[in-house]
Amino acid sequence: MQRLLVIEDEEHLREVLIYLLEEEGYLVDGVKDGIEGENRILSMAYDLVITDIKLPGKDGLSLLELKEKHHLNTAFVLITSYGSVESAVEAIKMGAEEYVTKPFRNDDLIRIVNRIMKYRQMERENKVYRQALEEKYTFSENVIGKSKAMRNVFDIIEKVASYDASVLISGDSGTGKEMIARALHFNSPRHKHHFVPINCAAIPENLLESEFFGYAKGAFTGAVGEKTGLFQQAEGGTILLDEISEMSHSLQVKLLRVLQDKEVRKVGALETSVVDVRILAATNKQLKEEVEKGNFREDLYYRLNVVNIDLPSLQQRKEDIPLLTDHFIDKYNQRYQRRVKGVNREVMTALLQYSWPGNVRELEHVIESALTLCEGEWIDLRHIQDKIQIQNNEIDIMIPQEERNLKKTLEKAKIKIEKEMIRRALEETNQNRTEAARLLGISHRSLMYKISDYEI
Template identity: 40%
Template structure:
């Protein structure tokens, strides 16, 4: 169920406010009212209005000033100007400032008001959708984006082709960097919900309070720092797909709230009492064994059964080495085009070195390495000597751990090499569990996520 459009009516005449509130309310819209410019701006900042019906002439701040301020706050909002003293010159000024249309008062024909409002909202939502699709155009995916020729990847591709047209909940499991979000995006882009939003959030990288406000949204004043009413991801994903990565990073309290939303398909913004309906397809992902999390009391068993309708296991890159050369060439083509570089192809020696490397950061580590090589390579074929030392073994874990190997490096490179290898080793010991790695290293979890991303380990 889609959310009801919100309309803010701004007029110093009580009769006009009452008339429009009754008319628009009967048409199924949520209506807010303001008597002057300052109140209108306050309510606009605190709301998520889709349309503003704005009186041209009001005491104090006039309509054109309010229009200008509103457009500065949200250029996408639709504004219909209203006046009983309309002139062509005023209408032209309003249109230049971004007004959608102009209505003359008194409203002799309420059908005209209704049609103008419907047209403005339709065009506004169409514009929003086009803007969203344009933003996603470069990221639009097909099944071809899931690259692999190994038996394991062919099985996964066949499975997501079967799953995509359905509306069933999917649980992706695999190590960090194996491409879980890419597969989630591919499922969405090939589903009946493809024209609506794909909303992704990494549960493990956010604190409990921040994740709660991100998912549920909040009203102005709900907590310190809540200066504006903000829609959450449950609302933003309505009609589309919500992807919750590293779902084991959620607290038991938040798991209980999430289970309730999945059962009832309703939620309440923080600081609000209004229950709102939402309809999204849920895809979740985890990089640690869910059964162990349940046994340890860190994850609710009933929520696990709710999200584990269609499980998909994604193997680490080191277990499908036949995909490494294919992926490396795929990333090489992408970054050559992106960076405008005439480099490549990979030599047999370079491919052999990559296929021998462990890739603890999986596909993401390989992708980041190829981008780095393309960026630094002048031209010509890419040989093993062009690859980072830790990949070829010239500065691998054993060599780099020796103090004498660092003395040949600049300080910053030596520091980063040690840090990457140290974090990689800790992650290996805890089977990729970022929370455990944060405890062992003494690095705050949010900061550890940044380092994982920096070094291509997630």
């Protein structure tokens, strides 16, 4: 819904304008002076501001200057007094879309507003259309990261995107496996054709085959017509088999045949059809271990795993959190028409300390929630405390005033500090004890003794 702001010190006129514009279907805010108007303009994304030129606190022309100064994508309509032609001309020169002179007919103002809003809607639709035509999921624009782990991922994408080799993308839930698959597709010669993602775990097993390959008319009760399968829908493009480890053995055999022969057979059909499609697979399990357990076919595993992209958890790429945070703030500023500038220092510290079991997806949800709750320009701890556990970096050590045995007190403090630093080192290295020992500057054996002694 388009949002408008009315700045008018005459209460009756302000209330009338708000009523009329809300009747037209707009979301309308109203304020009585220029100071409050400026605060609203800078904190909210308005499609249109209707303001009187003469206002207490700050005049309408000063408010109009904010448009250029802050690069606001906001239209302005200024209300001038009868005979103030000079002010009206100045307003147009400064970038106002229109002006009206008091006294004015309500119908005239509504007509002006509707015209401006219709034009802005067309402008917005054209922009979305152009972006859709030009959209490419290039790893530099849509997969965010500067860490060594992500630079390695970018290198692999760049090397293999143009080939038809099968790629197995592995990583924990929320690490962005589908985004990597999209980057591979949209940077390949197949980018003009369909990208079809399928979540193998979300489709009932008894329906998977007909979803994959389609079915012929009369194949089963209720098959009154022919259905095209997802493999044929992806013709010329790319298909992503997400959660591939959940696929039944019988379907694994048929998928292997597709990979070998480039043909599919609809359920109930006698003939096969040739398909030209690149197959990508994704899993949050160690597929090699599933092969060893007998849950996944070894021959299919090697067919899918021509190239492997192993995505790091967010815990393993914490240096990317500031970049990702800025990216999600930009994304949801646009979606919700907000102007949040970022997170404050305390929030960034909390984001960097948190373990992120839900990975990038969890970070995105936290930022989206915080941005919708934020009333000003900066997200603070209040906006995220219900979403993540905020850690306290300080180690509290209590020293009783009457304590006489200072040696004993010092020993207790030392143990408390050691336990906390070992815990933090293990957390920072994702429980890698060898790496934690290196961080602490002690031997691996010494660390193991302390973990046992302190029952960490």
